[in-house]
Amino acid sequence: MSSATARPEASSAHRRGSRPAARRRRVVAVVVGGLGLLAVLIGLVAGGGPLGEAVREFTLPLRHDDIIRQQSAEKGLDPALVAAVIYEESKFRDQTSRAGARGLMQITPATADFIARDSGGTRFVQADLASPQINIAYGTYYLRYLMERYDGDASLAVAAYNAGHGNVDRWVRAAGGADAFDPGRDIRFSETRAYVDNVLERRGQYRDHYASELGL
Numbered sequence: 001m002s003s004a005t006a007r008p009e010a011s012s013a014h015r016r017g018s019r020p021a022a023r024r025r026r027v028v029a030v031v032v033g034g035l036g037l038l039a040v041l042i043g044l045v046a047g048g049g050p051l052g053e054a055v056r057e058f059t060l061p062l063r064h065d066d067i068i069r070q071q072s073a074e075k076g077l078d079p080a081l082v083a084a085v086i087y088e089e090s091k092f093r094d095q096t097s098r099a100g101a102r103g104l105m106q107i108t109p110a111t112a113d114f115i116a117r118d119s120g121g122t123r124f125v126q127a128d129l130a131s132p133q134i135n136i137a138y139g140t141y142y143l144r145y146l147m148e149r150y151d152g153d154a155s156l157a158v159a160a161y162n163a164g165h166g167n168v169d170r171w172v173r174a175a176g177g178a179d180a181f182d183p184g185r186d187i188r189f190s191e192t193r194a195y196v197d198n199v200l201e202r203r204g205q206y207r208d209h210y211a212s213e214l215g216l
Contacts, residue, residue, distance in 0.1 A: 084202035102129040105139025
């Protein structure tokens with residue numbers, strides 16, 4: 001009788017002991033399956049084709065490339081840099097931030113007014129920033145202004161686009177000049193350091209994946 005009652009207990013113990021092993025096998029299967037799917041997606045992006053292009057459009061979107069080409073050529077800017085700034089600012093979605101920055105290139109009302117005065121846009125109103133044409137025209141105007149201010153240094157110009165040229169001017173002076181400036185060390189805002197790194201990395205990706213669309 002004791003042996004009869006021992007069998008279910010032994011069987012239950014065996015089942016309890018098998019659960020962690022079964023759970024581990026399921027976790028391993030999920031991880032392996034996820035890695036396999038990731039490998040397939042990477043292969044599709046690298047290999048091109050319609051599905052690869054769809055994945056690329058999701059992970060690295062590009063819109064209004066005709067306007068980007070036009071305005072970059074007019075302002076003497078790298079269109080891949082412009083696309084990267086738009087991606088970092090808005091992911092190519094028209095939106096308004098809590099600070100009031102508007103549109104694809106997230107232009108603040110004060111910056112828009114400065115650009116309108118400097119460029120002679122006497123009929124400009126803030127609502128115009130909802131237009132991709134005007135927003136990109138104004139954003140590239142300001143980016144060119146910053147590139148000229150910092151003698152073509154893209155890191156400084158992009159940092160100023162994010163943090164304001166007043167902050168960047170102070171950081172440059174504290175570093176001992178533009179030649180001694182190290183973005184990783186001398187940009188005092190962690191958000192701006194990440195912003196600069198991301199924009200410059202995305203610029204390379206836009207060059208690699210959208211050369212024909214951007215006229216490169």
